[in-house]
Every structure is written in C-alpha cells, then in structure tokens.
Amino acid sequence: MSMQDPSAAEPVQVFEDGSGDRFLIYGVDDGARVEIRFDGDALWMSQAQIASLFGRDVSVISRHIAAILEEGELGDAADLHFLQIKGPADRTVRAYSLDMVISVGYRVSSAQATLFRRWATAVLIRFATRGFVVEAERMKAGGEQDRIRELRDIIRDIRSEEANLYAEIRQICSLC
The missing domain is CATH 3.10.260 (Mlu1-box Binding Protein; DNA-binding Domain)
Incomplete structure (x- = not known):
C-alpha cells in the first residue's frame, strides 16, 4: 500500500x-x-x-x-x-x-x-x-525555543560520539 x-x-x-x-x-x-x-x-x-x-x-x-x-x-x-x-x-x-x-x-x-x-x-x-521526526514548519514558526535547544543538544551529542569514533579509528590505524 x-x-x-x-x-x-x-x-x-x-x-x-x-x-x-x-x-x-x-x-x-x-x-x-x-x-x-x-x-x-x-x-x-x-x-x-x-x-x-x-x-x-x-x-x-x-x-x-x-x-x-x-x-x-x-x-x-x-x-x-x-x-x-x-x-x-x-x-x-x-x-x-x-x-x-x-x-x-x-x-x-x-x-x-x-x-x-x-x-x-x-x-x-x-x-x-x-x-x-522533525516538524520543520513548526520549528520555523517559532515559540519552540526549548525544543530547538533540545534538538541542538542531541545533534551535538551525536557529533561528539562521531568525532570520538573517528579519533579511535585514527589511533588504531596509527598502530598498523
């Protein structure tokens, strides 16, 4: 369907x-x-x-x-x-x-x-x-500053984990 x-x-x-x-x-x-x-x-x-x-x-x-x-x-x-x-x-x-x-x-x-x-x-x-799921229009309309901050913090946390992963991969590669 x-x-x-x-x-x-x-x-x-x-x-x-x-x-x-x-x-x-x-x-x-x-x-x-x-x-x-x-x-x-x-x-x-x-x-x-x-x-x-x-x-x-x-x-x-x-x-x-x-x-x-x-x-x-x-x-x-x-x-x-x-x-x-x-x-x-x-x-x-x-x-x-x-x-x-x-x-x-x-x-x-x-x-x-x-x-x-x-x-x-x-x-x-x-x-x-x-x-x-993000309701982009709702976020753009304003009045959702707490939600935008929460979303920003989540993205920052994900990127931080991603940066740590790349650092570990570089460290492993440097040992080879």
Whole structure:
C-alpha cells in the first residue's frame, strides 16, 4: 500500500496564546477542528473532544475507553486526569492522555479516525525508517525555543560520539 507524503498536508499545528499557554489544533480538510491544550508537556482531552476529533458520539468513545481499560491496554491512573474548567459554573472534567486518544483512534470506525490513523501511522513510519521526526514548519514558526535547544543538544551529542569514533579509528590505524 503506498502512502502519500504526510508532510504535504499536516493536520496538526501547535500555537501559543498570549499567556504563554500552548495548544494543539488538529484539523482536517472537511473543516473538522479540535483544539487541545497542553498541561505542561502532556496533552489531555475530554470525551467530548475525542468524540469531536473522531467524528463519533461520546457514547461510542466511552465504550472504547472502557474496553481499553478492561483489556489492560492502558491503565486508568496514568491516563486519566481531572481538569478544572473555569466559567460561570466552575466544573471538573475527566480528561484522557494522548496515549488514550491514540488507542481510541485505532479502534474507532469513522472517516475522521481513518485520517487520524493515516497521519499517525505515517509519522510512526518516518520515525521507524529515519530514526527521528522533525516538524520543520513548526520549528520555523517559532515559540519552540526549548525544543530547538533540545534538538541542538542531541545533534551535538551525536557529533561528539562521531568525532570520538573517528579519533579511535585514527589511533588504531596509527598502530598498523
């Protein structure tokens, strides 16, 4: 099965609002769009957001989550979080980790879930074949200085190891 280059139409964008909060927007060509806020480095989504993401009813998402937990695919403690929603009537909303969202996405049957799986699989294939995945446009857009520094440090470490290897080879060759 041949896949289109997913970088041609990345459905995921990360933005930062004026307060410094980061949020991710997942959008597809048919106009469906879901905004997910970060809590630190973790993404958390309510069942309603997951339902919107995959174009299904909340009850369908709830059944998939129950099956994932029952089968032990994921554990409840690490994949469940409670968010405080501020407004006229403050309330607490149960939110699920990105791991849970991905697991649900691979179970749900809908056109939007299929698009999500194609995108997620393409990213995984890039990682498996290249050993890394970089969203160049996201890095160029700015606001990712910590990630750029992290990437620079990783590259520096790789180059350092490479330089050490060449030094060892030169030393071995000098003994011949």
